[in-house]
Amino acid sequence: MxxxxxxxxxxxxxxxxxxxxxxxxxxxxxxLLANGIVDSLGVLDLVAYLEREFNIAVGDDDLVxxxxxxxRRLTAFVQDRMSVGSR
Amino acid sequence: MDFLIHHMLQASARRHSAKEALVHAEERLAYDDVARRxxxxxxxxxxxxxxxxxxxGIYLDASVPQVLSIFGVSQAxxxxxxxxxxxxxxxxxxxxxxxxMKGLIxxxxxxxxxxxxxxxxxxxEFVVLVGGFGLVDSPLAVHDFEACCAxxxxxxxxxxxxxxxxxxxxxxSGSTGKPKGVMLSHAQVMAxxxxxxxxxxxxxxxxxxxxxxxxxxxxxxxxxxxxxxxATLILINFVFAREVVRTLLxxxxxxxxxxxxxxxxxxxxxxxxQKQPLPDxxxxxxxxxxxxxxxxxxxxxxxxxxxxxxxxGLTEAFRSTYLPPEELxxxxxxIGKAIPDTEILVINEHGGLCKPGEVGELxxxxxxxxxxxxxxxxxxxxxxxPNPLLPPELADVVxxxxxxxxxxxxxxxxxxxxxxxxxxxxxxxxxxxxxxxVLFRSGxxxxxxxxxxxxxxxxxxxxxxxxxxxxxxxxPAQLRExxxxxxxxxxVPKVIEVLDDLPKTPSGKVDxxxxxxxxxx
Numbered sequence: 001m002x003x004x005x006x007x008x009x010x011x012x013x014x015x016x017x018x019x020x021x022x023x024x025x026x027x028x029x030x031x032l033l034a035n036g037i038v039d040s041l042g043v044l045d046l047v048a049y050l051e052r053e054f055n056i057a058v059g060d061d062d063l064v065x066x067x068x069x070x071x072r073r074l075t076a077f078v079q080d081r082m083s084v085g086s087r
Numbered sequence: 088m089d090f091l092i093h094h095m096l097q098a099s100a101r102r103h104s105a106k107e108a109l110v111h112a113e114e115r116l117a118y119d120d121v122a123r124r125x126x127x128x129x130x131x132x133x134x135x136x137x138x139x140x141x142x143x144g145i146y147l148d149a150s151v152p153q154v155l156s157i158f159g160v161s162q163a164x165x166x167x168x169x170x171x172x173x174x175x176x177x178x179x180x181x182x183x184x185x186x187x188m189k190g191l192i193x194x195x196x197x198x199x200x201x202x203x204x205x206x207x208x209x210x211x212e213f214v215v216l217v218g219g220f221g222l223v224d225s226p227l228a229v230h231d232f233e234a235c236c237a238x239x240x241x242x243x244x245x246x247x248x249x250x251x252x253x254x255x256x257x258x259x260s261g262s263t264g265k266p267k268g269v270m271l272s273h274a275q276v277m278a279x280x281x282x283x284x285x286x287x288x289x290x291x292x293x294x295x296x297x298x299x300x301x302x303x304x305x306x307x308x309x310x311x312x313x314x315x316x317x318a319t320l321i322l323i324n325f326v327f328a329r330e331v332v333r334t335l336l337x338x339x340x341x342x343x344x345x346x347x348x349x350x351x352x353x354x355x356x357x358x359x360x361q362k363q364p365l366p367d368x369x370x371x372x373x374x375x376x377x378x379x380x381x382x383x384x385x386x387x388x389x390x391x392x393x394x395x396x397x398x399x400g401l402t403e404a405f406r407s408t409y410l411p412p413e414e415l416x417x418x419x420x421x422i423g424k425a426i427p428d429t430e431i432l433v434i435n436e437h438g439g440l441c442k443p444g445e446v447g448e449l450x451x452x453x454x455x456x457x458x459x460x461x462x463x464x465x466x467x468x469x470x471x472x473p474n475p476l477l478p479p480e481l482a483d484v485v486x487x488x489x490x491x492x493x494x495x496x497x498x499x500x501x502x503x504x505x506x507x508x509x510x511x512x513x514x515x516x517x518x519x520x521x522x523x524x525v526l527f528r529s530g531x532x533x534x535x536x537x538x539x540x541x542x543x544x545x546x547x548x549x550x551x552x553x554x555x556x557x558x559x560x561x562x563p564a565q566l567r568e569x570x571x572x573x574x575x576x577x578x579v580p581k582v583i584e585v586l587d588d589l590p591k592t593p594s595g596k597v598d599x600x601x602x603x604x605x606x607x608x
Contacts, residue, residue, distance in 0.1 A: 019175075019571040019579065033326045036148070036173065039576065040326050040352055041513065041544075060357045063327045 003028065006054070007075045013049050014071075018042055028072040033065055043068060050074075056081035090250040091273045092311070093129075093162040095280070096122055099317040103291060108314065110338060111151050111322040118317070121155065124236040126244070128159030131235025135190060135213045135228065139164040139247040142186045142256065145301075146170040146179060146193040146201075149322045152217040152232055153301065154310060156192045159235075161254060161273070164247040165190075168256045168268070169302040172197070173575045178266075180204035182258050183211060186268050186461055192232065194218050198225070250274040256461050257304055259402045260518040262489070262507035268461035269304075269402045278454035279304075279405040280311035282426050286409060287342065287370055287396065291317035294367075295342040296334060298323060298349060303514070304402045305374045309344055318342075328358035332365075339367040346375035346514030347382070351544045354385040361389055372396040372409075375514040376546040377502060383419055397422060399502065403470055404486040405455035407431060408500055421499040422492070429453030432485070433494050438475035443496045446503050449488040450475075456486045508599055510539035512547045515577045519599075522570075522578055526551055529569045531561055534589045536597045537580065540606060551580035552602060554589055561585055 003011070007028060014021045020037045024030075032038045038046060046068070047058050056078060067077040089098050099108070100122035108118040116124075137143065143160045145167055147153040153169075160167035168186055170179055179201055183191065187210040193201075194217050202225065205211055213228040215235060248254075254276050256268040283289070295313045297320055299306030313320035321338045325331050331353060334340065345353070350373060353360055371386070371393055378386075378397065386395060394412035399422035401407065408431055410423030425431040432440060433447040441447035452474060459467030474483040491503040510517040519537040526535040534554030539547030551570075555561040563583040570579045590601040 016568060017571070019574070019576060022572050034324070038326065039173075040328065041348065042576065043326050044352075060329075060359065063329055063357050065326065065330070068326070 004075050006078050007071050009053060010050075010074050010078070011071055013046070013053070014038070017045060017049075026071070028075075029070050031070060032074075033069055038068065050078060054078050054082055056084075090277070091161060091246070091248055092254050092276055093125060093158045095277065095311065095315040096125060096158050099291075099314055103317045106291070106317060107319045109151060109154055109320050109322070111149070114151055116151060121158075124155050125158040125162055126240040127236040127238040128155055128232070129162035129244075130238040130240045131230060132159060132163040132165065132190065132215070134238075135215065135230050135235075137163045137165045137190060140253065141165045141189040142168050144168045144170050144179075144183055144186075144188045144191040144193075146172065146191060146197055147217060148172045149297065149300070149324050150217075151322070152192070154320070154322070155236065156215075157255075157301065157307075157310065158314075160192075162244075166253045166256060168258070169300070169307070170258070171300050171302040173577070175573070175575060176201045176204040178575070180207055181265060182268070183208040185258075185265070186256050189213070190215065192217065248273065250277070253458065255307070257302060257307070257402050260509070260516040260521060261466075262505075262509040263518055263520045265521065266518075267463060267466060270458035270461050271304075271405065272458055275405060275455050275457060276307075276311060277315070278428070279308055280315045282428055282455065283308055283406055284312045284316050285427050286411075287312070287372065289313075289316045289318060289342065293318040293341045293369070294321060294338055295319070295344075296321045296323060296331070296338065296340040298325070298331065298343070298345055299514070303375075304405055305344055305346075305372075305398075305400060308406065309342075328352040328355060328360075332359045332363055335365055335368060336363060340365075341367055341369040342371070343368065344372045344374065347373065347378045347546050348513040348544055350378055350382045350386060354382045354389075365390060366392060368393045370394040370396060370412075372398050374398040374400055376511050377420070377422075379543050380419060381543075383415075387415070399423070399500075401451075401486075401488050401490070403457050403459075404451040404453070404488065405457065407449070407451050407488070410499070414499070418495075418499055420501060421495075422502050423500065424498055425453075429455070431500065432476065433492055433500070434475060434487075440476070441494065443494055446491050446493045448506065449490045449492045449500070451486040451488060452483070456484060508538070510537070510547050510549060512539065512542070512545045512549060513577050514546075517549065517578055522549060522551065522574070522580065525570055525573050525578075526553060526566070526580075528573065529566055531555060531559065531566065533557070534586075534597075536589055536599065536602055538599060538602050538606070540582075540608070542581075548581040549578070550606070551583045552586050552589060553583060554586055 100118040104119035217232040254273040297309040397410040430452040432450040542548035590598040
């Protein structure tokens, strides 16, 4: 199965910056938060990356587990914000 | 008479049997429920083979079973060894080997990646698994946590330990080498709990949110003070500071302890703290490094009715000083004065007392001085030494902290720096040599030195200076990736710089002060 290009880019970032993302092959539905792959400091790096890489604005109210739970959720969130930006 | 850690729980269960003791997400346990399950677990651990003084590892994330395990091991007569859930399999196996661990309480998910490394731990006889054990294929005896908790304890319970016995081993890093296990007796843990409860005025009315791990002495003390006083302890697994603020509000939390990095997260606008008055939050305490002044100012303005206690402690002496909140406006950079029933001496290099303003080593004397490092009497002897101010025949032992401080005219203390190269980042003590060892393991280097740089959020960030083996090009990003794959995130260097050579001292060792000067420090 091919991954969405956004998923691929976020996945590469996670693998490069978060050591425990490498313990197993990281799938779209792996729990990033509950499994401690992304911690509270890491999430700040991740947000900065998303804003820079996809030119989106992540608001205070966006910082909820639902958006960051998995690669699939992150991709949907980024897609949503990108469409907001282009409207 | 309460003289063992689990006696604090049992006493609170007698006084407030139906009161809420422990909260984790949707789980709410009353004191009598906690005490009953702890007794069951203690029974199960003894049946599994735990004998007095055996070390039992607890490798779990913040959860109800984690709390039950700490008290269950105590009641069974064992020694609990809380292992930070962030550690990698090799590090967990190191701790297990170092303390001669007999049993390990963990989950099937955490056990699976560990299984290989645990084969190198000959002392390990059994595991107790939280959340399903049918699927695990292990050469060790496997027990089910919930089944243990449901066991009826024999009556009367046969107590084995006394307060001088070892209760806990907390692993922490120093300036060199591998982590070391700091040994705490029941009496020491309970003294720490009584002392902190006294100056924070913790009572049964308090609701304490535990955000620090129990593998860290200050984190463990949240649990101990809560259960000693019959208060309520709330557990949380969080990634977003916003989740902490929501929990503070929803659970009407009255007390919160954190490290500087945690407060930096909480003080950010995204936490939602500024939108949300927290009238129930009676106090907060900082430990594990200095809180950045900007963060302190933000918290003071956002939480006008909350008392802020700046504290200082090191695992080897458990808790040492605190600054009373009413002094905060006058000396916001002070670590305060000695905690009750404790004496803090500032000792110069000749073993005498420093005058006000003179820099010396912080030396701690009191009932929370630990028993030293498990298996390392020579290292213990460097840290726990005879009191230089008393006649030797009194055999009074004090703890040399390795921290340089000075005292002002009114007796308030100020942190100046470390005697050694130990790095403190996001509340973790990190030994430069442990990071250097991993760097060398890449096989690409002939030299490596790790130093700490000041960092507003982390306290210190880690910088590695490396020298590549002759003629080989090196991409620092690749080396960083290697580090990230081989150690927990808090130990991975933020910056790696390649040098032609490392500065050396006349004796040929790496000249760390020269490296720090190079960074303008």
